[in-house]
Amino acid sequence: MSTEIIKNELLGESYYSIDHPSGLKIFVYPKENYESSYAVFGTRYGSIDVCFRADGQQDFITVPEGIAHFLEHKLFESEELDAFARYAKTGASANAYTSFDRTCYLFTCTGNFKDSFEILLDFVQSPYFTEETVAKEQGIIGQELTMYKDIPEMEVFYNMLRAMYSVHPVRIDIGGTVESISEITAQRLYDCYNTFYNPSNMALAVAGNVTPEAVLEVADRLLKSKEPVTIERRFFPEPPQVCTDYTQQTFNIATPLFSLGYKETYSEPERSLKEIMVTSMLLEIIAGNTSVLYERLLKDELINTEFSAEYFTGYGYAACIFSGESSDPKRVRECINEEIARLRREGITDEQFEVARRKYYGRVITCFNEVDDIANSLIVSHFQKIPLFEEFDLLPGITKSDIEARLEATLREEYSSLSVVI
Amino acid sequence: MNYSFSVSEPAAGVRMCKIKASQFKTACISVNLALPLGEDASANALLPYLLHRCTGKYPDMRAMNMRLGSLYGADISASVGKIGEAQVLQMYASFIDDRFALDSESVAKSCADMLADMLFEPKLDENGRFFPEDIEREKRMLSELYQSELNDKKVYALRRCTEIMFASEVYSVGKYGTLADIQALTPEKVYSAWRRVLETARVQIDVIGNVDFDSVEKLFSQRFSCINRAPVEIKTQFIKTAGEPKRVREPMDIKQGKLVIGMRAGTASAQESYPALRVMCDLYGGSPHSKLFSVVREKMSLCYYCSARLTRQKGIIMIQSGVECENEEKAEKAILEQLELVRRGEFSDDDLKASVDALSDAFRGASDSPDAIDAWFSTQILDSQLRSGDDFADEMESVTREQVVEAANGVTLDTVYMLYSGEGEAEK
Structure with missing residues (x-):
């Protein structure tokens, strides 16, 4: 077992990075004077992983949409007590989530850390699926998916992804559909579990009121070794074109919602940290609350303070997304395009760049405030193969010309889709 | 702390x-x-x-x-x-x-x-x-x-x-x-x-x-x-016991029905019986091991979400659930039956301990960010004395089974509201 202490003097932060003999990467991030600890056990397996093959398999296998999320639900069950019932004995607050590219199991507690930690490691490593329990879950998740259909904020976002992407599975709702989950069987769940819930594809992070000794004492006892697995995800080559540049759904809401995405296509599936940072700063300059655009759209009564922009990227997909509420989303789209053109013509001012840089600096520092943010960031950065403090270290090196160059390369009107819910 | x-x-x-x-x-x-x-x-x-x-x-x-x-x-x-x-x-x-x-x-x-x-x-x-x-x-x-x-x-x-x-x-x-x-x-x-x-x-x-x-x-x-201050006194009306339950159903163009049940908690102030009520509410419909979650949602598959929330500053408990419209009656019946069980003391010592532990753990942990500390204290603005999360946690730990049963017996059904999937819009 090798343990490395990773430090950042300027931030005043440090943590332990441990290569456990089981093949699992473990991070322990003690925070002095914190009452609670937060543990998260994650696998690099999300809703987009619907077509893959593991070592030696000849063919790619295709599994039903929504299966990662379904598996997350099912893992809480066992032959005896389900995980929630077990956590009830320790007082911890437990949960789990599935995103496009990962599934994470977590708990937070102030006391009885080791007892709760044992439960986490045990249930995530103990799958128990039968046809009966799968059938029952299909009912529960069916209800959950139906509930999402009543939430316009979710529909407007997924509709935009479907408008932009024609083949990449990011176009699928994370939970799948009532139809797709009806194809899930116990055997399929085991296939996915055995592929993705392998220590070499997972990571464990604990932050807060905790020591590496406490973590390792439990981990050494409970972690099961498995032969490392190499997973090949099918790379879905997307055309640069969007499927449709406009999509609309009726919900009868007072102020329409919109999501405007500018699709990017690359031959490499993943973006570098620097690209992500530069793009985020660019979006702040274009559309943040210090931008000319933001001020103008507010004044013209075209947006309210819900307006925001983000860089949305993962394995095989990347897009700049503007979203908000507007009485006239098409007009907002025109204004955004005009502003992008103006900035390309006139360039970015030093003042705008400096404010964007300072805001980013403040945001990075704030990321080290809360134990849940820290533990989840450790997992995400590990899956992205980016050291945790790299963002902080890269920031001073980013220049205005980096951002201007990015502006030339992205945000192409012809590759954009506007989704509206009215 | x-x-x-x-x-x-x-x-x-x-x-x-x-x-x-x-x-x-x-x-x-x-x-x-x-x-x-x-x-x-x-x-x-x-x-x-x-x-x-x-x-x-x-x-x-x-x-x-x-x-x-x-x-x-x-x-x-x-x-x-x-x-x-x-x-x-x-x-x-x-x-x-x-x-x-x-x-x-x-x-x-x-x-x-x-x-x-x-x-x-x-x-x-x-x-x-x-x-x-x-x-x-x-x-x-x-x-x-x-x-x-x-x-x-x-x-x-x-x-x-x-x-x-x-x-x-x-x-x-x-x-x-x-x-x-x-x-x-x-x-x-x-x-x-x-x-x-x-x-x-x-x-x-x-x-x-x-x-x-x-x-x-x-x-x-x-x-x-520089201001001529004359701070106002703020009072809240508490109704200890509900009268005849009110029932209202309204249609809306939605996929899943929303059932909301309002209850009076049986208190006359924000402080009265708070620890017992809070534990009772957690046991009944607060946490994943609660009756509403583990029975109505998990065992009976009657709804996707189903939870009870106590608002001590008004002496009320509101239960929210998402149900398929055809399950409306079954869900309401099940939700009320679970409260009956708590009233009769039909819950295990383990369940009680689980609620006490979960609440006390959460209160003790509500101090790990400036945001969380602010949320903790700012919601006490009407209370004459500010208290820390540890104070609340200590109170939770002293709650007994008898107090929980007594608290549950003080609760009365006030209003049952159902937003169902159907033609015609309710008032916007």
């Missing part, structure tokens, strides 16, 4: 809560203004949004945001809440700790000054009035906020149940008032609301982090000394 706190009164009816904690990367200051909930709700609600957008010193919104941006993205936000029959206006500043500032300027001092300017030195014209265009902008945005919250059908159904259940009580007034009242606001009405708030609101200012507390206290004590 990982912080120390002290309380002072820099002006009449102004409580300052100074919470010293050095472990965080950020600090925060919140200004909370409590007023009786009533006919001025819309004018009051507009204020924090209007005031935090610009000041006399930074009359231009973009200049203000640039200034905050240069303070490493210091965030000053506004919100409105309802605590019992009080409307609480909040302006909240969150910023990085001064040890991370890249130059010698104190971020904390700048943010405190900015907050004080927002409250006392707003942007006014040469005749000392708010600008009509600023008022119109905020009216539009508050109207949109009001409506967008109701886009979430869960929120909409809870709101409708609240209107029906408290039809003859002040509590039926929404935190933003009504859409018509928002739209009828004028610069004059908002101006008089601003003066009234400065003079009469019960104020609590929370300062959390590694901050020069004395200078913040001095700042606010100086600013308030």
Whole structure:
């Protein structure tokens, strides 16, 4: 077992990075004077992983949409007590989530850390699926998916992804559909579990009121070794074109919602940290609350303070997304395009760049405030193969010309889709 | 406990809560203004949004945001809440700790000054009035906020149940008032609301982090000394026992029904029986091991979400659930049956212990960020004595089975509201 202490003097932060003999990467991030600890056990397996093959398999296998999320639900069950019932004995607050590219199991507690930690490691490593329990879950998740259909904020976002992407599975709702989950069987769940819930594809992070000794004492006892697995995800080559540049759904809401995405296509599936940072700063300059655009759209009564922009990227997909509420989303789209053109013509001012840089600096520092943010960031950065403090270290090196160059390369009107819910 | 706190009164009816904690990367200051909930709700609600957008010193919104941006993205936000029959206006500043500032300027001092300017030195014209265009902008945005919250059908159904259940009580007034009242606001009405708030609101200012507390206290004590303070008394009506249950069903074009059940908790004050009720509510419908979650949702698959929430400041319990419309009756029956079981003491000692442990664990952990500490203290604005999470946790740990059963037996069914999938729109 090798343990490395990773430090950042300027931030005043440090943590332990441990290569456990089981093949699992473990991070322990003690925070002095914190009452609670937060543990998260994650696998690099999300809703987009619907077509893959593991070592030696000849063919790619295709599994039903929504299966990662379904598996997350099912893992809480066992032959005896389900995980929630077990956590009830320790007082911890437990949960789990599935995103496009990962599934994470977590708990937070102030006391009885080791007892709760044992439960986490045990249930995530103990799958128990039968046809009966799968059938029952299909009912529960069916209800959950139906509930999402009543939430316009979710529909407007997924509709935009479907408008932009024609083949990449990011176009699928994370939970799948009532139809797709009806194809899930116990055997399929085991296939996915055995592929993705392998220590070499997972990571464990604990932050807060905790020591590496406490973590390792439990981990050494409970972690099961498995032969490392190499997973090949099918790379879905997307055309640069969007499927449709406009999509609309009726919900009868007072102020329409919109999501405007500018699709990017690359031959490499993943973006570098620097690209992500530069793009985020660019979006702040274009559309943040210090931008000319933001001020103008507010004044013209075209947006309210819900307006925001983000860089949305993962394995095989990347897009700049503007979203908000507007009485006239098409007009907002025109204004955004005009502003992008103006900035390309006139360039970015030093003042705008400096404010964007300072805001980013403040945001990075704030990321080290809360134990849940820290533990989840450790997992995400590990899956992205980016050291945790790299963002902080890269920031001073980013220049205005980096951002201007990015502006030339992205945000192409012809590759954009506007989704509206009215 | 990982912080120390002290309380002072820099002006009449102004409580300052100074919470010293050095472990965080950020600090925060919140200004909370409590007023009786009533006919001025819309004018009051507009204020924090209007005031935090610009000041006399930074009359231009973009200049203000640039200034905050240069303070490493210091965030000053506004919100409105309802605590019992009080409307609480909040302006909240969150910023990085001064040890991370890249130059010698104190971020904390700048943010405190900015907050004080927002409250006392707003942007006014040469005749000392708010600008009509600023008022119109905020009216539009508050109207949109009001409506967008109701886009979430869960929120909409809870709101409708609240209107029906408290039809003859002040509590039926929404935190933003009504859409018509928002739209009828004028610069004059908002101006008089601003003066009234400065003079009469019960104020609590929370300062959390590694901050020069004395200078913040001095700042606010100086600013308030220019105001003729007459802090108002805020009272909430408690109805201990419900009458004949009210039942209302309304149709809407939705995929999944929303069932909301309102109950009276059997109390006459925010403090009465609180620990027992809180544990009872957790056992009944708070946590994943609760009866509503483990039986009604998991075992019977009757709904996707189903939970009970106690509002101690009004003495009520609201149960929210998402159900398929054909399961409406079954779900209601199951929800009420589970309460019956708690009343009869049909729960295990393990379940009781699980609720006590979960609550006490959560209360003890509510101190690991400035935001969480502020949320903890600011919601106690109406309580005469501020108490820490540890104090609450200790109380939870002393609750007995008999107290839980007694608390459950004091609960009465008041209103059953169902938003079902069907033709015809309920009132928007």
